[in-house]
Every structure is written in C-alpha cells, then in structure tokens.
Amino acid sequence: MLNSWKAVAGALLLATATAVVPVSPAPALAAADARVDVDVRAGLATAGDVAVGVNHAIWDSQLGTPAVADLLGDAGVTMVRYPGGSYADIYHWETHTAPGGHVAPDTDFDTFMAGARRTGAQPMIIANYGTGTAAEAAGWVRYANITKDYDVTYWTIGNENYGNGHYGSAWEADDHADKSPREYASNVIAYAQAMKAVDPDIKVGAVLTMPGNWPDAIVGTGDQGSWNQEVLSRAGSVIDFVDVHWYPGGATAAETLTKPAQITDAVHLLRQQLRDFAGDTSGRIGISMTETNVEIGRNTQPGALFLADVYSGLLAQGVFTVHWWNTHNGLGTVSEVAGQTDYGDYGLLSSGNCNDAGVCQPPLNTPFAPYHALSLVGELARPGDRFIAAGSDNPEITAHAVRRKNGDVALLLINKDPSVAQSVSLKYHGFTPVSGTPTVATYTNGAAGVVTGPAGSAATQTLAPYSISLVTLRPNPVAGTAPAAPGKPAATVTDRGATISWPAGTAGLKYEVYRQNGGAAELLGETTGTSLTAGNLQPGRRYTVNVVARDGAGRLSASSPPLTFTTATPANAGCTVRFRDVNDWGNGYVGQLDITNNTTAALPSWTLTFDWPTTWQSLGSGWNATWTQTGTTVRVVGEGALAAGATIGTGLVGNYSGPNVLPTVFTLNGTICTSA
Structure with missing residues (x-):
C-alpha cells in the first residue's frame, strides 16, 4: 500500500508543477527511558x-x-x-x-x-x-x-x-x-x-x-x-x-x-x-x-x-x-x-x-x-577481561561492562522494574561498535533459562521487566596496533589539586588523564610528558582517575589501572574540625565534633555545615548546638560565641544503613576548615 501511495503522489507532481502535495512528518522517535554510558577509557579491575x-x-x-x-x-x-x-x-x-x-x-x-x-x-x-x-x-x-x-x-x-x-x-x-x-x-x-x-x-x-x-x-x-x-x-x-x-x-x-x-x-x-x-x-x-x-x-x-x-x-x-x-x-x-x-x-x-x-x-x-x-x-567476567565504567541515568537500570582482551565490549544491563519494560539508549566513549544487530543473552522473570540471539542495536536495547541482558559488541576495526596501556599512576594531592604521574611508554605518545564520572569520564588534561597537575578539584573529595596513551595516528590505548585518591582539606585554615565516632552499635553511633577557631578574632556567632557522603546516613539528634538536616546537608548553629584560639565541643547521634563513610569537609561561617 505504501508503494501505491508513492506512485499516486508521483503522478500528481508530474501532472501539475504548481500543485503542493502535503508530506506527513516522520513519526517522532520515542524518548528512551534510560541512557547508559560506557567508557573504555575508564578502566576498573581485571577479572x-x-x-x-x-x-x-x-x-x-x-x-x-x-x-x-x-x-x-x-x-x-x-x-x-x-x-x-x-x-x-x-x-x-x-x-x-x-x-x-x-x-x-x-x-x-x-x-x-x-x-x-x-x-x-x-x-x-x-x-x-x-x-x-x-x-x-x-x-x-x-x-x-x-x-x-x-x-x-x-x-x-x-x-x-x-x-x-x-x-x-x-x-x-x-x-x-x-x-x-x-x-x-x-x-x-x-x-x-x-x-x-x-x-x-x-x-x-x-x-x-x-x-x-x-x-x-x-x-x-x-x-x-x-x-x-x-x-x-x-x-x-x-x-x-x-x-x-x-x-x-x-x-x-x-x-x-x-x-x-x-x-x-x-x-x-x-x-x-x-x-x-x-x-x-x-x-x-x-x-x-x-x-x-x-x-x-x-x-x-x-x-x-x-x-x-x-x-x-x-x-x-x-x-x-x-x-x-x-x-x-x-x-x-x-x-x-x-x-x-x-x-x-x-x-x-x-x-x-x-x-x-x-x-x-x-x-x-x-x-x-x-x-x-x-x-x-x-560469561561477562571471563579471566583477563577488564571491567570498564558504565553508568545509567535511571535508578531502575544498572549497567556493568568489560572490555575483552580481543577488544570486544560486553555490557550487562539489569532492569529492576518488575512490571515495565525499559528502552535504553547506549552511548560509548573511546569505543566505536560495529553497526548492526548485536548478540544479546537475556534472562527474564520466570524463564526456564537464558535466551541468546540478535536483538536491538548497538545504540538501543529494550529490556524486559525484571530482566538481565548481556550485550556483546565488536569494535570497528582500526588499522595498525594501538599503544600499550600506561602503568598504574600515582598522585600527590593538595586541597584543590593533584599531580598525577605514571611510567613512561614508548616515544611519541600523548597521554590523556580522565576522571571517572559514572559511565562518561571527564578529561582532566593531556600532555606528552609523564605527569599532569589537575586543578579546580574539591577539598576532601574522592577521585578515581585513569591514564590512556594516544599515538600519532590517533590510536588509543587501553586505560591504565585505576588510581583512587582523596584531596586534602586546607592546611592552615581559620578553623579546625575533628570528627570522631566514639561509640558505635552497628547502625548508629555517637559522634563527637571539636571545633577550633584558629584566628585571632572571636566569632560572635558560628554555623558549621557539612554533607553526609552517602544517602543512607542521617542525623538522629545533636547537643551543645542546634542541629538540623536538609537533604544530605547538616547545619549546626552554635549557642554562643567562639573565642579566638578556643575549641568548643558538640555531638550528635548519627544513623546509617550501609557503609558509614564519615564526613571530612566542614565549613564554619563559610570557611572550609582543616580536618584533623
């Protein structure tokens, strides 16, 4: 029927040059329910x-x-x-x-x-x-x-x-x-x-x-x-x-x-x-x-x-x-x-x-x-396969990926929604898959076993409710041999930056340093040397970075092993905060904060703020100050002045339902303090 419609439209156009034949707009593509990013430049552990x-x-x-x-x-x-x-x-x-x-x-x-x-x-x-x-x-x-x-x-x-x-x-x-x-x-x-x-x-x-x-x-x-x-x-x-x-x-x-x-x-x-x-x-x-x-x-x-x-x-x-x-x-x-x-x-x-x-x-x-x-x-974690960063913007979808020794990428997609299928848009970084229909192995709710066959595309997959899918993608071939992956980097950190260094490879390489950020790594900088200083980092924050090498033909190496470091807090700030877990019972604890005014001027009033590092931590109660929590931010308002050189103690009951990562970054009246 579509071909017949095209023939009639063509005849009308030939019969009268002034006639305008309306053309129906192409149907809009349905928006994906989730976006999954996969970045081969952001290497994790090797199976x-x-x-x-x-x-x-x-x-x-x-x-x-x-x-x-x-x-x-x-x-x-x-x-x-x-x-x-x-x-x-x-x-x-x-x-x-x-x-x-x-x-x-x-x-x-x-x-x-x-x-x-x-x-x-x-x-x-x-x-x-x-x-x-x-x-x-x-x-x-x-x-x-x-x-x-x-x-x-x-x-x-x-x-x-x-x-x-x-x-x-x-x-x-x-x-x-x-x-x-x-x-x-x-x-x-x-x-x-x-x-x-x-x-x-x-x-x-x-x-x-x-x-x-x-x-x-x-x-x-x-x-x-x-x-x-x-x-x-x-x-x-x-x-x-x-x-x-x-x-x-x-x-x-x-x-x-x-x-x-x-x-x-x-x-x-x-x-x-x-x-x-x-x-x-x-x-x-x-x-x-x-x-x-x-x-x-x-x-x-x-x-x-x-x-x-x-x-x-x-x-x-x-x-x-x-x-x-x-x-x-x-x-x-x-x-x-x-x-x-x-x-x-x-x-x-x-x-x-x-x-x-x-x-x-x-x-x-x-x-x-x-x-x-x-x-x-x-099938995903074969010996020698390297896990790489994969991230989803939808909490119902989890993604994990490996890069195989032959260059293939295997992507494990998990749909945690028990009743709704999810359309997933796939984006790749540092990797170009061969176009066509990939092989997908899927296990769905109540199935007798895993079903394997061609499904979707390298760009889009539809995940059944409560399902697990393993998508195997082959890379577009690249002429020549890519450079070897750099060795594991090391870092020297300050409160706002880090100097990252790594072993030298062969001559003529350019190195790119990436910070892991979900499934799409962020480029911190590039150099022909074997070290790079990254600035504009946040105090007291954990970072994971990788180094990749690129040769003169543009071929990209596999990533270095990951390096995780935490930036410091200011060394000589106007305030110092010491936070301790002094009595823990497995899902909660008594925390003690000692706040010191390092300046020569008294603070007539003071407000301390900090953020919980995770979403499963919360404030139970506090004393020797007024304690409140909004979102993951805790606000502690003092009950009096804080004299020059003086230390005041305050405390809280903290709750947690997962790993209790203690906060390390505290701000007193807008100033980031030294963490003791």
Missing part, C-alpha cells in the same frame, strides 16, 4: 582466574557429583568453597566429622576436589578455627598439597568468627576461652605460620566484617578497637587476603535491589582499614567475598538481579572472588514473588525436597533464577 565462586557444604549429598560439577562449570564458576559456612568451625577433615552437625555421605575432601576439578574451579578451603587447631590445619595443607598434590592455594582461618558471642550474638562455634578479636588474631598468626611452614606458597586469609554490617565499628568489652581494627593491626603482616560476607537485607525486594549501590563505598572503607591498620600501602592484601544472598526472592528474580549486580560490582572494585551462598540449601518459607513461586531456598539449585504442607520443590538440581544470573556473570 582474575577465581572471580566467580559458589559455596559447597558437607551436608549436601550432591557435593561433587558430576551433574552438579557440570552445572557449575557451565555457569562459568572458577572457585568453590568448602566445607561450608559455620560447619567449617566444627569440621575435622581427617575424620570427616562435624560433631553436632550432619555430614552427608560422599562429601569428604577428596570427593570435593574431584568435583572442583571437573568444574574447572580452584578451591577455597576454610580451616577449622572454632574447634580445631593450627596443627590440624597444617596437616590439611600437607595432605592437600604434599600428599595429594592438589595445589590448593587459598585457605581462610574460620568462617564468621565475630559471631562467637563476643558481641552478644553466638552462632559460630568457638572453644577458645577468650573470644576476643585479639585472641583470634593471635591464632591467625599461629595458623599461618604452621600452614606456611608446610607450603610457603599458599595464601592465608583472615575473617573480617563488611563495612556497614554488624558488628563493624563496634568495640567489644576489653578491646582496643573494632574486630577489623584488632585483627588487622595484630595479624595483618602474616595474611594474604581478608574474607568478608554480605547479607544486606531489605524489607522489600525493591529495597534489597538498592543495596548494591553501597559496594563502592564499602570496598573503599575496607581498603582504608587495610591501609590504616595493616600497613597495606601497596595493595598486598586481597579481598574475597565468600558469602552473599538476599532475604526476599532468594530463588526468584530479585535474587537473580541482586546476584548479577553484586558480583559485577564487587569484581569491578577489585574483590578477587565472589561466592553465592549456596549450591544447595533446602526448602524454606514458600511465597510468591513477582508472580513466581519462591521456595525461600538459599541454593542455586533445587534440593528437590518437600515441606510438611506438601509443597515440593522442582526436581533435584533444577536451576533456580540466580543460577541463570550466575551464568551471565560467568
């Missing part, structure tokens, strides 16, 4: 060879079976953890017993190793701290790596040993009379020395708490600091990595799906603790996350969306392995979530059991929704 992990447990009769090993291998699992959570602190490997717990047949260490090898995964072994000894752990290393030549590299000392009653809650077995972090640190040293005496090439990890999760920042009776502070300051010199767990909770599925936004700050705080308490200035100590899961939608789509977001976010921040709890776990409270039956099961795979009401799970080893999300993460 290692143990990035994608899961837990195995000795009470799981399917542990190490060929069917399960193959399912895990198909999902891209590269690390498996044994013997399973809190059971690790009652498990004795030589006798294959766990007094007080159930040990399923055919779940011994050798069976586990056979399954791990079939999967193609490295093991993460938990040495028994709660009821074991350093000698027992050393014997396990000897059996694994000397007798059997399994070459097991990663060994953690205990599971959640802060849950031994020292802070009031006791779920973790601990036979030590002293249950303090000081005692745990002392034993970590003994374990590490005994185990490395057998095999000096192993890596030993200590258990810490995730910043923002109980009992982070709580100081127990008789302790000099929190669990993390005590363990790191005493045992930091002998460990190779720290191990954390994260169950962030959430009253609803929607709230749970906001929690991955906390990852960058949580990992930043953990690394800050490593630097402050373990002297880890070079990043010698790695971070593993060996348990995470949700409370709502564990085996339906909320769990799948959470898994995809959390694994990708943690790996992008340099956590070297992330593990779901669990492979099998068993039937829990049955409910309906997003139109699907949820069995309240922490497992990736169905245990095939029934409850007393006659409700039964699907057949044994049927994959649940998080398994399919795991398979997409396994």
Whole structure:
C-alpha cells in the first residue's frame, strides 16, 4: 500500500508543477527511558582466574557429583568453597566429622576436589578455627598439597568468627576461652605460620566484617578497637587476603535491589582499614567475598538481579572472588514473588525436597533464577577481561561492562522494574561498535533459562521487566596496533589539586588523564610528558582517575589501572574540625565534633555545615548546638560565641544503613576548615 501511495503522489507532481502535495512528518522517535554510558577509557579491575565462586557444604549429598560439577562449570564458576559456612568451625577433615552437625555421605575432601576439578574451579578451603587447631590445619595443607598434590592455594582461618558471642550474638562455634578479636588474631598468626611452614606458597586469609554490617565499628568489652581494627593491626603482616560476607537485607525486594549501590563505598572503607591498620600501602592484601544472598526472592528474580549486580560490582572494585551462598540449601518459607513461586531456598539449585504442607520443590538440581544470573556473570567476567565504567541515568537500570582482551565490549544491563519494560539508549566513549544487530543473552522473570540471539542495536536495547541482558559488541576495526596501556599512576594531592604521574611508554605518545564520572569520564588534561597537575578539584573529595596513551595516528590505548585518591582539606585554615565516632552499635553511633577557631578574632556567632557522603546516613539528634538536616546537608548553629584560639565541643547521634563513610569537609561561617 505504501508503494501505491508513492506512485499516486508521483503522478500528481508530474501532472501539475504548481500543485503542493502535503508530506506527513516522520513519526517522532520515542524518548528512551534510560541512557547508559560506557567508557573504555575508564578502566576498573581485571577479572582474575577465581572471580566467580559458589559455596559447597558437607551436608549436601550432591557435593561433587558430576551433574552438579557440570552445572557449575557451565555457569562459568572458577572457585568453590568448602566445607561450608559455620560447619567449617566444627569440621575435622581427617575424620570427616562435624560433631553436632550432619555430614552427608560422599562429601569428604577428596570427593570435593574431584568435583572442583571437573568444574574447572580452584578451591577455597576454610580451616577449622572454632574447634580445631593450627596443627590440624597444617596437616590439611600437607595432605592437600604434599600428599595429594592438589595445589590448593587459598585457605581462610574460620568462617564468621565475630559471631562467637563476643558481641552478644553466638552462632559460630568457638572453644577458645577468650573470644576476643585479639585472641583470634593471635591464632591467625599461629595458623599461618604452621600452614606456611608446610607450603610457603599458599595464601592465608583472615575473617573480617563488611563495612556497614554488624558488628563493624563496634568495640567489644576489653578491646582496643573494632574486630577489623584488632585483627588487622595484630595479624595483618602474616595474611594474604581478608574474607568478608554480605547479607544486606531489605524489607522489600525493591529495597534489597538498592543495596548494591553501597559496594563502592564499602570496598573503599575496607581498603582504608587495610591501609590504616595493616600497613597495606601497596595493595598486598586481597579481598574475597565468600558469602552473599538476599532475604526476599532468594530463588526468584530479585535474587537473580541482586546476584548479577553484586558480583559485577564487587569484581569491578577489585574483590578477587565472589561466592553465592549456596549450591544447595533446602526448602524454606514458600511465597510468591513477582508472580513466581519462591521456595525461600538459599541454593542455586533445587534440593528437590518437600515441606510438611506438601509443597515440593522442582526436581533435584533444577536451576533456580540466580543460577541463570550466575551464568551471565560467568560469561561477562571471563579471566583477563577488564571491567570498564558504565553508568545509567535511571535508578531502575544498572549497567556493568568489560572490555575483552580481543577488544570486544560486553555490557550487562539489569532492569529492576518488575512490571515495565525499559528502552535504553547506549552511548560509548573511546569505543566505536560495529553497526548492526548485536548478540544479546537475556534472562527474564520466570524463564526456564537464558535466551541468546540478535536483538536491538548497538545504540538501543529494550529490556524486559525484571530482566538481565548481556550485550556483546565488536569494535570497528582500526588499522595498525594501538599503544600499550600506561602503568598504574600515582598522585600527590593538595586541597584543590593533584599531580598525577605514571611510567613512561614508548616515544611519541600523548597521554590523556580522565576522571571517572559514572559511565562518561571527564578529561582532566593531556600532555606528552609523564605527569599532569589537575586543578579546580574539591577539598576532601574522592577521585578515581585513569591514564590512556594516544599515538600519532590517533590510536588509543587501553586505560591504565585505576588510581583512587582523596584531596586534602586546607592546611592552615581559620578553623579546625575533628570528627570522631566514639561509640558505635552497628547502625548508629555517637559522634563527637571539636571545633577550633584558629584566628585571632572571636566569632560572635558560628554555623558549621557539612554533607553526609552517602544517602543512607542521617542525623538522629545533636547537643551543645542546634542541629538540623536538609537533604544530605547538616547545619549546626552554635549557642554562643567562639573565642579566638578556643575549641568548643558538640555531638550528635548519627544513623546509617550501609557503609558509614564519615564526613571530612566542614565549613564554619563559610570557611572550609582543616580536618584533623
């Protein structure tokens, strides 16, 4: 019909030159619901060879079976953890017993190793701290790596040993009379020395708490600091990595799906603790996350969306392995979530059991929704692939991306809206994709598996409600060879600037320095030298930068490793503020502010302002001043004058529901103060 209309219009135009034929305007393109930016110039961490992990447990009769090993291998699992959570602190490997717990047949260490090898995964072994000894752990290393030549590299000392009653809650077995972090640190040293005496090439990890999760920042009776502070300051010199767990909770599925936004700050705080308490200035100590899961939608789509977001976010921040709890776990409270039956099961795979009401799970080893999300993460985070910055302007859409070693870009898109499809406009920086229809692997709510095929374009994708899509994009070919990526930069900072330097590459290169800013990096400057001074930075702000090299033909290198630094506050300001967390209870704290007038003139009145660094922090109450909060800004109005050279103290109760990043920038009567 369209062709017939064109023929009639052409005949009319030929018949009368003066006739005007109205032309209907082209239909307006629908505005995209979200814009996602991807920037290859803003590099993050590189996925290692143990990035994608899961837990195995000795009470799981399917542990190490060929069917399960193959399912895990198909999902891209590269690390498996044994013997399973809190059971690790009652498990004795030589006798294959766990007094007080159930040990399923055919779940011994050798069976586990056979399954791990079939999967193609490295093991993460938990040495028994709660009821074991350093000698027992050393014997396990000897059996694994000397007798059997399994070459097991990663060994953690205990599971959640802060849950031994020292802070009031006791779920973790601990036979030590002293249950303090000081005692745990002392034993970590003994374990590490005994185990490395057998095999000096192993890596030993200590258990810490995730910043923002109980009992982070709580100081127990008789302790000099929190669990993390005590363990790191005493045992930091002998460990190779720290191990954390994260169950962030959430009253609803929607709230749970906001929690991955906390990852960058949580990992930043953990690394800050490593630097402050373990002297880890070079990043010698790695971070593993060996348990995470949700409370709502564990085996339906909320769990799948959470898994995809959390694994990708943690790996992008340099956590070297992330593990779901669990492979099998068993039937829990049955409910309906997003139109699907949820069995309240922490497992990736169905245990095939029934409850007393006659409700039964699907057949044994049927994959649940998080398994399919795991398979997409396994495809995204292949060993050697480099995470790159990706950002969305819509809170319902989360994006993660990697640049593969062959130059391809893989983009993981998550639609957290349970009922509305989202049209996404894709913008690329430093990368030009081949035009055409890309290959997209998608997992949708209630689907039996991932569906792969051509969809959308490199510029636009439509995401089904509650879905995960992995888009693979090939680059337009460029003649010649691009320069090598610059080495990791370093920075010297002031309150308003930073001098960034990096190792020299080949001659004739121009270097560009980018500041990460969501998915579209900001150019700070360019030079033919090997350093650049960036000005106009904000005091007390965290920045992450990358350096890229460009040759004379315009070819752009991959980015340098990222560098994160925080600018200082003014060194000799007219005021000084010291902010301290003096008493913490896990989701709130008493904060003390000491404000000093460094000038020679009294302040007849004073107002102090600061901003909370995150949206999950808030003011509870305050004293010795009038405290108010608007948005994320806190305003403190003094009750009297502040004399020259004098210090006044004031305090608050602060609340938090995530990593508690303390404010560092304070303004007194319009002047930015020195932070002590």
